[in-house]
Amino acid sequence: MKRSLDGFPKIEVNTQRKEGKALKKEFFRKERDLLGEEAIPENAYWGVHSKRARDNFPFSKKVPPSLVKAYFAVKWACARANLEVGLLEAKIGNAILKACEEGMEGKFNEEVIVPIFQGGAGTSLNMNINEIIANRALEILGYSKGNYQKINPFDHVNLSQSTNDTFMTAVKVATLWQLDELEKEIINLQETLQQKEKEFASVLKVGRTELQDAVPITLGMEFGAFAEAIARDRWRLWKSRERIKEVNLGGTAVGTGLNAHPEYIARAIVHLNEITGLPLAKAMNLFENTQNLDVFSEVSGLLRSLAVNLRKIANDLRLLSMGPRAGISEISLPALQEGSSIMPGKVNPVMCEYIEGIAIDVMGKDQAIAFSCSSGQLELNHLGPFIAAHILEMIEELKLGINAFTEKCLRGIRANQERCNELLEKSFALATCIVPYLGHERTSELVQECLREGKNFRDFLIEQKIFSEEELKNILNPLEISRPGIPGFGKVEVKRP
CATH class of the missing domain: 1.20.200.10 (Fumarase/aspartase (Central domain))
Known part of the structure; x- marks a missing residue:
């Protein structure tokens, strides 16, 4: 077993890599929680609590980047408040603030290893963020990651807080x-x-x-x-x-x-x-x-x-x-x-x-x-x-x-204006517009007669000399149709019997 400069233990592990036939040595650190010990990659900013959560919740939908950024912002605000009321030592507090600022910049997004779908009301994500901040703050102060006697995810980073x-x-x-x-x-x-x-x-x-x-x-x-x-x-x-x-x-x-x-x-x-x-x-x-x-x-x-x-x-x-x-x-x-x-x-x-x-x-x-x-x-x-x-x-x-x-x-x-005109002319949409001039029953009769003859309704009305082309143009004025009132009123004669 090797030790870091500050005396924190490392575990040396040989792993086969696809780099020719060479064996590459990887180093792990030991971290402990109330359930026992876990080996954590030496370079990882996450720790034992994050690892357990990642292993427990298999559906690996990632935490949205906006939530990661927001959580680092919350931790920054809490650390700043704890500093000002004297609950955090200045050296530790400033290192935590710096780690939070880097987290807000997205530097540790890949270190958030817990999935967003998790039990525990968010405790897993809270601890993942706490561990990242603690380990980055340790690094800033020259200590090895995992040396939680110096900066602790619970006692320093989570000070005055709860997941809830x-x-x-x-x-x-x-x-x-x-x-x-x-x-x-x-x-x-x-x-x-x-x-x-x-x-x-x-x-x-x-x-x-x-x-x-x-x-x-x-x-x-x-x-x-x-x-x-x-x-x-x-x-x-x-x-x-x-x-x-x-x-x-x-x-x-x-x-x-x-x-x-x-x-x-x-x-x-x-x-x-x-x-x-x-x-x-x-x-x-x-x-x-x-x-x-x-x-x-x-x-x-x-x-x-x-x-x-x-x-x-x-x-x-x-x-x-x-x-x-x-x-x-x-x-x-x-x-x-x-x-x-x-x-x-x-x-x-x-x-x-x-x-x-x-x-x-x-x-x-x-x-x-x-x-x-x-x-x-x-x-x-x-x-x-x-x-x-x-x-x-x-x-x-x-x-x-x-x-x-x-x-x-x-x-x-x-x-497609031509198509709009074509369908309008073929339809009986015009019929409702002439009801004020002819009455409902007379207009209905004309619609049925036009249907029997298979004619265009506008042409049929002109052919039967019921309206002139100019009168129908006034009735079908887009400005008139798109506002309340009788289209063409005052310009077209009422023709009820």
């Missing part, structure tokens, strides 16, 4: 950061739809209810409705931040603040706002805030509402672009890739299908979050890691999906 206040605080920080990023994409989406609303404002077409011809509308009106729905989602998510910003940091195990200095509690959140740039606030009731995670169910529900609207928009676009020859084909979507391995020339609406799949996945995760939030018992919700995994993944999926949908699909949509 740091974990969910980190999740809220990560959620708020991610919501900021999502909002940028929602704004871009909304503005793109509004641009299309203006671009297509004069494109008259058939409106449809229950997939049947209804009344004339403009293509711009359809895109305006899409934009309004997305604007509503944007407002909902913005309002939800008010409740997410309340954190239980300083509450320690159950929200009572046991083993946390009163001044530390006040300072920790101030420093967390400083390092994160967020307006976090101490929860009015730390005990309640530790118990209940319903705010994540609320935010999840609002993300589900966004997904609902995205799915509706995507499917409407698929219908409107259906064809190109044998369908509605009132719009053309950008051609992105070949759509068939057997049918030549086929191009599918892949971005609409992509965003619909994401929307459905988000709806499913919302259900998982609802069940998880309702599964908390007494003073703690043990399923916090699953809630964290789902909420952060939902936001990330939506952020990336909306960006791709906006840039690769919506921006390139073109109106």
